[in-house]
Amino acid sequence: MSRAKSGLGSVKRDFSDAPMSSQGSEALPWDPTPPKYPSSQPTLSVSTATTDASNPKETPRERRLREIQNALSNRTTPALAQPTKRPSDPDLAEATQPTKKARKLPPGYLSDDEYDAPKRTSSSARAKVVHTAPPPPKRKGGKIQLSEEQQQILALVEQGQSVFYTGSAGTGKSVLLREIIKTLKKKHSRSHDAVAMTASTGIAACNIGGVTIHSFAGIGLGIEEAEKLADKIRKNKKAMTRWQRTKVLIIDEVSMLDGDLFDKLCRIGCILRRNTEPFGGIQLIVTGDFFQLPPVSKSGAVKFAFEALKWKEAIPRTFNLTQVFRQSDQEFIDMLNEMRFGRLSQKSIDKFRSLSREIRYEDGLGPTELFPRREDVANSNTTRMKHLDSKIHVFTSSDGGTVVEPQQRDRLLSNFMAEQRLELREGAQVMLIKNMDESLVNGSMGRVIKFSDPAKALQEDVDILGETANGLGKKPMSTAPAGKGILYPVVEFQLASGGKATMMVKPESFKVELPTGEVQASRTQLPLILAWALSIHKSQGQTLERVKVDLGRVFEKGQAYVALSRATSLEGLQVLRFDPSKVMAHPKVVEWSKTLESAIASSSGSGVASGSKMDEDEEDYW
Incomplete structure (x- = not known):
């Protein structure tokens, strides 16, 4: 590649007083452009020992050569500290590049x-x-x-087997599901819509980046018979295509899926795919905890998915995860296990009652109070916000998606944890609702300390969440506007390690996506919610360091267990109005749980693990 030449390439560095012989065509007359420096930099001085401007016999060429020699002999590092272009000399480049301030990583x-x-x-x-x-x-x-038992389940999934796995709160069900999804997408990479990610509820579906099982199936409310629903789906080209192209169907939070609906879906798959196997031969990956929230039934009679006629045929392998990650205190783990089965020892009852004490935190962050009703959540957060005298900053989401029918669109958008209109103030207690890295995850608590322009964030040594390289994976820059007068919250997060991380939070994208890649609904909003209070329903799957629960408000089986099992320790848990009668487990679930396999035991060829951790606990409680 040709480069422009200045003529210096033909100049010998002898610089003798003898007149220079005529040069080639490259040695064109060239007056060097003096370097430009900021006013704060010292000007380049030329030594008088080598300068004789009064010599009348000096030719123009000799004068130019003398000026070049003087410039070379008097160059100094301060004068070239801020070159407009990278120097071509490696030694000069190293000496002249400004030293960048090392970025300090958050704790x-x-x-x-x-x-x-x-x-x-x-x-x-x-x-x-x-x-x-x-x-x-x-x-x-x-x-x-993954743990050994998680690895065994993942291996069965890779082999194409249909499985169900469960476990008490904090056993890594969601972590395993994310790995299963990643593995299956890689396995079926040639068909982008081969893996369908669904859940029984909209919130759970959003958490895994999928849709509700009703939306995937194209059945609406699904109240008709299977044959009529199949006819309805045939008229819906997109839904029909999904049924035909899906190779793996994932169903999360299956505890809230009605058993009759499970049988209908099983039959619909057979009809549409013309295959007599359950779900038309689709591989099923099903997970959830039946000890948590049950399916909603208008008649009041609960029929769990495991009671479906086709459950055992559709899902021949069912497993129980036993290794708890969320809590490290064995006493707390045992108490939660007792609560899960609905039979508390007197020792555990006394311990839970002792947790009614007030907890004071030195860092200014309080606990997240869990309520069974959304109205209580809204009232609690609104009251706390009114007590702050700082300016209100309103952030309105940007919503999109292919669904345009107002009611259906609103229903989809309501499933996002991210709110359509978010009001924040300095001092507001907030929660991160999206996994960003290993330290800042869904559930991380923090406090808004100020609002700032993103253009000034890095100048003020404030990292931007998700944009600053932090060694835990590099994320593409967000498309949110910067430097246009928009002030975003700077949040001081409390880390699980005990440290703190101060981050500016900018909008992130949330979406409901079909297996084909079609985005039915999307929302771009700050990944934050007010966190003085949260509903028990929305807390399902969350890990919280500080939890406050009033069990006097609990009205549904499994709610008390869901709420209390969000806490990571007894030290960060406050329980008001503890009533053992509120700790309820459905007897059907307790009896059915005895049939679960242990993943580790099954890997050694022992089949159903009658000596699994689940069975040992049941012998103690019943």
Whole structure:
């Protein structure tokens, strides 16, 4: 590639007093352009020892050569400290590039070297990320490390088997599901719509980036008989295509799926795919905890999915995860297990009653209070906001998607944790509702300390959530506008490791997406919600360091267990009006749970594990 030449390439660095012989065509007359420096930089001075401007016999060429020599002999680092272009001389480039201030990572973060090469990292650096015992599934080289029982279930899924797995709160059901989805998408990478991700509720569907099972199936409310529903689906080209192209159907939060509906879906798959196998031969991955919230029934008679006529035929392998990651205190784990089965010992009852004490936190963040009704949540958060005297900042979401029918669109959008209109003030207690990295995850608590323009954030040494390289994976820059006068919240997050991380929070995207890639509904909004209060329903799946629950308000089986099992420790849990009668487990679920396999036991060829952890607990409680 040709480059413009200045003529210096033909000048010998002898600089003798003898007149220069005529040069080639490259040595064109060239007056060097003096470098431009900021007014604050010292001007380049020329030594008088080598300058003789009064010599009348000096030719123009000799004068130019003398000026070049003087410039070269008097160049200094301060004068060239801010070149307009990168110097071509490597030594000069190293000496003249301005030294960048090293970015300080927030507490709990690992650098690229620490993250990618843990063996070379000092123990003090690795100690920033604190795990409970036993250690939860963790990343190694960017990949999740699953427990042995989780790995066995994943292996069966890869082999094409239909499975159901469950476990008490905090056993890593969601972590395993994310790995299953990733593995299946890679396995079926040639067909982008082969893996259908669904859930029984809209909130659960949003959490896994999918849609409700009703929306996937194209059955509406699904109250008609299977044959009529199949005829309805045939008239819906998109729904019909989904049924025909799907190879794997994932159903999350199956505890809230009615057993009759499960049988209808099973039959519909047979009809549409012309295959007598359950669901027309589609591989099923089903998960959830039947000890938590039950299916909603207008008649009041609850029929669980495992009571469906085709359950055993459709899902021949059912497993129970036993290793708890959320809580490390064995006493608390045992108390929650007793509560899960609805039979509390007197020791556990006394302990729960002792948790009615007031907890004071020194960092200014209070607990998240869990309510069974949304009205109570709204009243609590509104009251706390009114007590703050700072200016209100309103953030309105940007919504989109292919669904345009108003009622259906609103129903889809209501499933997002992100709100359509979010009001924040300095001092507001907030919760992150999206996983950003290993330290800042869905459920991380924080407090708004100020509002700032993104253009000034890095100048003020404030990292932008999801945009600043932090060693835990690099994320593309968001499309949110910067430097246009929009002020975004700067939040001081409390990390699980005990440290703090101050981050500016900008809008993120949330969406409801069909297996084909069609986005039915989307919302771009700050990934934050007010967190003085939260509904028990929306808290399902969350991990909270500080929880306050008034069990006097609980009215449904499983609500008390869901609420209390959100806490990571007894130290961060406050329980008001504890009543053992509110701790209810459905007897059908208790009896059915005895049939579950242990994933580790099944891997050794022992079949149903009668000596599994689940069965041992049941012997103690019943």
